[in-house]
Amino acid sequence: MISEKPTIKVSWLGSHDYCEYKWYLENIMKEEIPIVRAMVVGKEIHKVKEDEFRKVAKPTTPKEFLESKFYTITKEIGLKKEFDNFILIGKIDELGVDANNLCVIDDKPRAKPWFGTKRQIWAYCILVREFVNENHPEHLNKKIFAVLRDRDSNREVWKEEFRESNLIDVFNVINRMLSLFKNETEPIPNNIPGKCRACVLHKQEKCEFSCG
């Protein structure tokens, strides 16, 4: 018997927190959610920043990078980890390292430390820790910090050490997603009017549960 493990994208931790129903429509029911202009612009800005970094970056290996004594960064790191009942994948905007710490940095426009945003960064921290554990366990003693940075001002707006309780929180949400994948439960629509008013499905009158 073949059993397929669902692939959970780290970015889902943020969108699930915004509205579970919308997340469900998009990722389980595979409904087309209209693309808003901000998303297109966001991708373009991301690409420009990545190209600028590539022009000045020196090639290195993960081993050399993790051995850095002075603060060093790398960008756009794709990571994947297979757990017992799901696969977690994500691309980290920026990873910083020095002798004692790893900083997992996510850039967002108008960055605010919403709970879903923190969860998304904690999930990246899980991927980084698993990568170090599997490939370079000699660096497991480094503290891991979750960092949210404003994409446009480059200012750090939130920084916190990643803890075991954060991992439990992320796994609880992923378990909820898995039960939705298995049709064991019903998705819950958001009940905060401001979120619905900002939602593209509300604007296009495509959501029967909108409270906006």
Ligand code: SF4
């Ligand atoms: S309109 Fe509200 S309830 Fe409906 S998908 Fe959007 S955020 Fe969720």
